[in-house]
Amino acid sequence: MATDPTVKGTMTSPLLSRRNILLGGFGIAATATVAACTTPAPGKAGMPSRTFGAPAPLSPSPSQRLVEKTLVAKPVSLDLGGRIVSTWAYDGTLPGPLVRATAGDFLRVSLDNQLPADTTIHWHGIRLRNAADGVPGLTQDPISSGTKYVYEFTAPDPGTYFFHPHVGVQLDRGLYAPMIIDDPNEAGDYDAEWIVVLDDWIDGTGTTPDDVLKKLIADGGPASSGGMGGMDHGSMGGMDHGSMGGMSMGTPPWGDAGDVTYPFFLINGKPPTDPDVLTAKPGQRIRLRVINAASDTIFTVTLGGHRLTITHSDGHAVEPTEVGAFYIGMGERYDAIVTLGDGVFPLVARPFGKTSGGQAIAVVRTGSGSAPAVDAAPAELSGQVLIGSQLRPAESAKLPDRAPDATVDLALQGSMKPYQWGMNGAKFGENEPLTVKAGQRLRINATNQTMMTHPLHLHGHTFALPSGLRKDTVLMAPMQSFAIDLDADNAGDWMIHCHNIYHAEAGMMIALEYAT
Ligand code: C2O
Ligand code: CU
Numbered sequence: 001m002a003t004d005p006t007v008k009g010t011m012t013s014p015l016l017s018r019r020n021i022l023l024g025g026f027g028i029a030a031t032a033t034v035a036a037c038t039t040p041a042p043g044k045a046g047m048p049s050r051t052f053g054a055p056a057p058l059s060p061s062p063s064q065r066l067v068e069k070t071l072v073a074k075p076v077s078l079d080l081g082g083r084i085v086s087t088w089a090y091d092g093t094l095p096g097p098l099v100r101a102t103a104g105d106f107l108r109v110s111l112d113n114q115l116p117a118d119t120t121i122h123w124h125g126i127r128l129r130n131a132a133d134g135v136p137g138l139t140q141d142p143i144s145s146g147t148k149y150v151y152e153f154t155a156p157d158p159g160t161y162f163f164h165p166h167v168g169v170q171l172d173r174g175l176y177a178p179m180i181i182d183d184p185n186e187a188g189d190y191d192a193e194w195i196v197v198l199d200d201w202i203d204g205t206g207t208t209p210d211d212v213l214k215k216l217i218a219d220g221g222p223a224s225s226g227g228m229g230g231m232d233h234g235s236m237g238g239m240d241h242g243s244m245g246g247m248s249m250g251t252p253p254w255g256d257a258g259d260v261t262y263p264f265f266l267i268n269g270k271p272p273t274d275p276d277v278l279t280a281k282p283g284q285r286i287r288l289r290v291i292n293a294a295s296d297t298i299f300t301v302t303l304g305g306h307r308l309t310i311t312h313s314d315g316h317a318v319e320p321t322e323v324g325a326f327y328i329g330m331g332e333r334y335d336a337i338v339t340l341g342d343g344v345f346p347l348v349a350r351p352f353g354k355t356s357g358g359q360a361i362a363v364v365r366t367g368s369g370s371a372p373a374v375d376a377a378p379a380e381l382s383g384q385v386l387i388g389s390q391l392r393p394a395e396s397a398k399l400p401d402r403a404p405d406a407t408v409d410l411a412l413q414g415s416m417k418p419y420q421w422g423m424n425g426a427k428f429g430e431n432e433p434l435t436v437k438a439g440q441r442l443r444i445n446a447t448n449q450t451m452m453t454h455p456l457h458l459h460g461h462t463f464a465l466p467s468g469l470r471k472d473t474v475l476m477a478p479m480q481s482f483a484i485d486l487d488a489d490n491a492g493d494w495m496i497h498c499h500n501i502y503h504a505e506a507g508m509m510i511a512l513e514y515a516t
Contacts, residue, residue, distance in 0.1 A: 049137035050137055051141055052131075052140050055132075055150065058152045064105060066105070067099075067100075067105050070110045071097065071110070072090065072111075073088060073111060073112070073114060074114035075087070075116070079274075081264075081272070082274070083205070084204075085205060086203075086204045087204045088175055094174045095176055095178060099163065101155050101181055103156060103182065103183055103184060104154065107154070111148065111149050113144065115145060120142060120149075120167055121134045124179075125159065125315060127461060128153035129153050130492025131492075132153040133460060135493075135495055139493065155181045158181045159312065161315065162197070171501045176199070178289070181315075190337055191281075191286065192287070194287070194288055196291070196301075198266070198294055198299050198301075198349045199266040200258075200266075202262050205264075209295070216419045216506075249451065249479070250353070254298055254353065255451060256416075257353040257452065258297050258500070260502065261354070265358065266360055275361050276363070279364075280364070281340075282340055282366045283340065285338070285340075286338050288334075288335065288337075290328060292328040292330050292333070294330050296500055297351045298327060298330070298453065298475065301327075301349050303364060304378030304379075304380065305345050307323070308322070308325075309321065309338070310336050311335050311337055313471055314332060314472045315462075316393065318397070319393070321386065323336075323385075323386040327387055328388070329453070329474075331457050331472075331499035332474075343366060344364070345363075350381060388471075388474075389469065393464075393469045397470045398468045399470070399487060402441045404442060404485060405437075405440040405441050407442075407445060408443070409445050410423060410445065411447050416452070421508035422507045423507075427508070428497075428507045431510050434511070434513070437514065442485070442486050444485075445483050446482050448477065448480050453476065453477050454508070455499040456498065457495075457499045458473075458486065459472075459512075462486070463485060465482055465484060492514060493511055493514070496510050
């Protein structure tokens with residue numbers, strides 16, 4: 001598998017002139033309040049957020065199994081390798097408790113909000129009914145402090161998922177947990193399964209994610225003082241690329257991949273000084289389900305001394321592909337099968353392009369031997385690293401062949417200085433929603449017009465890349481374009497956004513609405 005992304009070299013776009021006009025809306029964003037996610041006003045600036053009231057109770061159909069769960073979101077102190085941090089977490093654990101069901105099951109999950117703030121839960125990647133999607137102002141009212149809310153939905157597709165709040169930058173606290181939907185028809189050709197949840201950690205280390213976002217915006221400063229000169233983050237979509245004079249795209253393939261300096265990186269809620277230990281017998285086949293729950297970090301994942309066979313991307317089957325290491329963006333999930341050797345091995349998730357905070361590591365133990373060093377650097381990290389969007393879909397995962405009925409453009413835009421991010425010419429709440437009609441095959445021509453990498457995420461559907469690969473979250477390198485196709489088979493109002501949670505909260509989101 002090649003290591004070069006299909007970066008388009010083009011530095012101009014037919015959208016530029018239109019965008020230059022629309023970008024007026026960005027001019028004030030640097031000093032604006034931080035409220036894109038918490039008070040969305042889809043469609044029109046200043047439009048009040050919609051209200052929804054309590055959800056109408058549902059019940060499973062006679063053929064459906066009911067899976068019930070209660071989650072408590074609350075403040076908690078956690079011990080990260082001897083460092084005590086105060087944070088917010090589900091049931092006080094990191095990651096939160098696993099929610100597991102079988103495809104077709106009816107889930108009823110009650111959230112008890114004991115946080116000192118509004119929250120919601122978004123079931124990331126699940127093709128569920130719109131009312132359970134967890135986006136305040138778009139699909140439900142925010143769940144206020146001290147109240148409960150019941151999510152009821154059918155989980156139709158097997159796969160590896162996770163869930164997290166869709167309010168502010170709460171995802172960058174401890175509020176995330178894995179969700180597995182099992183395939184009743186799958187042989188399960190492995191001896192054991194390990195869920196591997198990756199995270200970048202800063203909450204309670206003298207700051208909070210809310211403070212981090214405030215600082216990003218403050219440091220970006222007003223457009224007049226920040227300017228583009230000399231910055232290594234690159235362009236607001238509308239700027240004249242010619243003036244960037246020789247500015248490089250940074251380290252391939254992702255260039256500038258993150259904004260935040262994290263003190264720790266975690267696997268399954270544990271830092272390298274107190275790593276998770278995964279034990280098995282030599283020769284056993286393990287299914288890894290790797291979830292990147294980080295807010296601002298792309299990881300390179302490897303199990304030292306092993307080859308990994310990637311079998312699924314964002315829940316969908318791919319042509320099995322053997323790799324030494326792979327990239328995983330925020331919000332992406334990859335499943336892999338590995339046959340274990342005899343000994344002790346480092347499972348490493350190395351942050352892409354970050355020079356401090358070390359790496360995330362877990363220990364895989366099938367025999368005797370001492371634990372790997374916290375800075376273990378398996379040879380696989382310097383070999384070829386798979387770019388997930390280059391995987392090929394399994395036949396069973398392909399969308400039926402069909403020409404698009406409609407096409408829309410989606411431009412990812414913004415800059416670090418000033419810290420402004422948006423889509424199609426303005427930040428969320430000021431940009432026009434994309435629309436689709438039920439039953440259409442919609443093609444979205446997505447273009448990253450910035451010098452950072454963004455994980456593009458779609459709610460309520462999965463899309464197909466031109467290769468047919470099905471995903472709900474895809475890493476877009478600087479200046480990279482993808483034509484992504486989706487079948488409009490799930491009516492409602494949905495989000496499309498960057499899964500860098502700081503970018504999203506600063507406005508890098510847009511709504512996709514079903515026209516009636
Ligand atoms: Cu995991 Cu709207 O995102
Ligand atoms: Cu982004």
